[in-house]
Amino acid sequence: MTRQSDPKATEKRSVRRSETSRLERRAFLGALGATAGAFSIGATAGTGAGAPDGVQKATGIPGFSCDKRQFTCGQQVTAADGMVSSVDPIASGVAATVLREGGNAVDAAIALQYVLTVTQPHGSGIGGGGFMVIYDADADEVSVVNSRERAPHGATEDMFLDEDGEPIPFSERIQMGEAVGVPGTVMGLETARDLHGSRPRQRLIRPAIDLARDGFPVDRVFAEQIAENWEKFNEAAKEAYSDEDGNPLTEGDTHVNTDLADTLEWTKWWGADAFYEGPIADDLVATVQAAGGSMTADDLSDYDVTLDEPVRAEWNDLEIVGQPLPSSGPSTVIYILKLLESLDIGQYDLRSPEKYHLIAEATSLAWADRNEYMGDPEFADVPIDGLLDDEYLAARAERIQVGETLADYEGGECVEAGVPPGVDAPQATTSPDAKYGSTSHFSVVDGDGNAVSYTSTIEQFMGSGMMVPGRGFMLNNELTDFNAVPDGPNKVEPWKRPLSSMSPTIVMRDGVPEFTVGSPGGWTIITSVAQTILHRYVYGLDPLEALTEPIVFTTECPPITWEDGVPASAREATEALGQVWRDESDGDIGNVQVIDIDDELTGAADPTRDGQAVGFDRSGWHWPTGKRGHGKTD
Structure with a gap:
């Protein structure tokens, strides 16, 4: 796997952005404008129509269709030169296209996760965190990029107790501002790309931008989660997930999220700095504080991922x-x-x-x-x-x-x-x-033997129910993973990461x-x-x-x-x-x-959802018989 940074970087437990870079880019972002949706860069519209070519249209990437000889799609498929398995057919198609273009497993995983932020916002996204387990075939080693959310510095061990010292009901805790952890997904993706990626960020994030701006059909599970979580949504989320008449989107409706497209445009050009410094960070903090949380701009700018031994x-x-x-x-x-x-x-x-x-x-x-x-x-x-x-x-x-x-x-x-x-x-x-709660998991393996097993989350379906106004992404309620009663190793503490069950x-x-x-x-x-x-x-x-x-x-x-x-x-x-x-x-x-x-x-x-595996063969020839006796199925 191509590595684009100093190999010694993996020896560092904590990964943070340079102070000089952050200050320069914060000045740029501040000048760009603090209002939501301050700018928009037009996306190239996709081509094609109908399914499965509808996936090509939604991604705006020429060259992907389940009918093309180089790709094979289904609930179980075999291929020689790359494989993706995810909850979302569109995201799987995007990742397989990255593999076809010569990107490695980490490149494909990054593109896939950004797409899930758009197409599966009920399960994961840039308002949450996750764990990426990576096998680097060249180095013959496994490493872990840990982008778990952290409790703000102002978190207190009794913040989930009522005035009588009893745990606040879980159904109420999940909507509290105190439940929102400092998000880690963007930093995790950027760290993985720096260490293992071979393609520029602009290429990997482009499909997600096109999807958010041009729209895509709402699938069954997305529609169900909009309906089930409608009452816990803030006004920004209700506006984003409703039709022109203000009714909740239903299966088959087209969902357009230009606010998220703009947020991803910022990230495309400035990486993690666009998210953790400047107007996006300010709006995120304001949303959490309005709901009673203690998160500050310093919490976001201080956020760090860790590089862990598995x-x-x-x-x-x-x-x-x-x-x-x-x-x-x-x-x-x-x-x-x-x-x-x-x-x-x-x-x-x-x-x-x-x-x-x-x-x-x-x-x-x-x-x-x-x-x-x-x-x-x-x-x-x-x-x-x-x-x-x-x-x-x-x-x-x-x-x-x-x-x-x-x-x-x-x-x-x-x-x-x-x-x-x-x-x-x-x-x-x-x-x-x-x-x-729920999350999203996907796996990617490329033709060189590099492998990614990645689980990302915003905790409950639709997270806290809070969308950052004007920014288009949902916020997690990950801190409910702490024990409400302040005892034991998983009690709430400032800057601590809650215990998780994610199992990549x-x-x-x-x-x-x-x-x-x-x-x-x-x-x-x-x-x-x-x-x-x-x-x-x-x-x-x-x-x-x-x-x-x-x-x-x-x-x-x-x-x-x-x-x-x-x-x-x-x-x-x-x-x-x-x-x-x-x-x-x-x-x-x-x-x-x-x-x-x-x-x-x-x-x-x-x-159990609408997931799809997509295989890639450079030759365009698929294995007629799968390993251990199974064959390709649709």
Whole structure:
């Protein structure tokens, strides 16, 4: 992968912009005008009409169509020279086009994320943050760009408590100005481009600008989230997501967001400085403060990403590699998978009662330790080595028995945290509220073997419900990921990053990526990723089968949440052992996106939304038969 900066830059934990650059560009931005939408640069209109050529029209990029010989599109496809899997067909098409033009996996990922800001604002965007796990084939190393949101310097540990010292209801917290973290996405994308990119920012952000200015059709999920979140929207969001008559946009309507196009134009020319200094930053801060938050201009200008060493562990002759803390995701995925490996779960049938019972018990143990010990390592002394210690995990696994439960779930008991090496005793941290927010995950692999697994978020669907007036993007409510009760390693502290469940993961064999995986879904992200890996490698399912096989989720305190397809006979059998299940299924859990990497690439997109995998072949010839017996499907 082409690297455009000093390789020693990766040794720096904190990445910030130079003071000279910031001051010069702040002066320019100030002169440009402080009012919203101060300027607009016209976009080149796209060509073509109808689907799938409608994707070409929406992106304004000539050369992409699912009908073209170099591209193949579907829920599971194979290709030789590049693969993208994302929640959005338009974004997948943009990323595949970047690959066709010679861009690498990071270039494609950057372009894709900017497009998601436009087409999937309910799940992610520049008003939030995320984690990008990158495999650099030339360097033969995995690195992580951590752009998690931070609490403002003015945050207080009791800011989510009412006047009586009780937690403010979660439904109210998510709309508070205090819930908005300092966004990190723009800084994260710019850092990844500086370290690994091969294409100019102007090229990578152009498709998103064209989409925002020219418009695109609202998909089913976008329309549903506009309707469901309408009452929590501020006036700017309502105006942006309504038609000419002031009614909420519905599926098939064209959404145009010229304010966002202008914001992205600023970013196109001036990068992260345009977002963290000047008029955009001022408007962002004013929006948060008007809602009661403490965020200041200094909070934005001080924001820094970190370049992290991934968490990694051996499992089933493979290596699981992913984002470390402050995301609990890959660490907890590893914890669960290693317990299930000790229990030899593969001896039980795919939809057997024993399989679901062991997954639920292993997940409960993992959640007890996650909630007790994990937090931002810049602020908390997390015993992560002890939690993932093989002897400790083997001892935890020995507690699980097929014929009984770990606790009296029917009596309201929860599983207790363990005592890993390096810890004297649990602190009895208050259990946080269950988080079932949403994000976006996508994976990209290029023909040179570079790989990206990237999860980004604004927390709940539509975040805080606040759009920055005149700027066109939604603000996160990420700080609700902190524990409302100020105890334990995940309590609120100034400049701290809240604990996350995002799980961008790469499965490696002999040091080379073999599988990329991730999902949205709040706390359920972890179970979606762990069980997808389990289904792929223990049960031998093809990628699409692995991510669509019905899954279950619980914390240290049941009931068990389940997807349609989990047999009633299995639920009834485990209930006889003391498990407690929800009365109704949760429908769909998560939205997993994967890429399987072998002689050819196989991408699979979760059908629970409108995602699409897009493969690229330079020769224009597609593999007639996929690996391990599957073929191209539409």
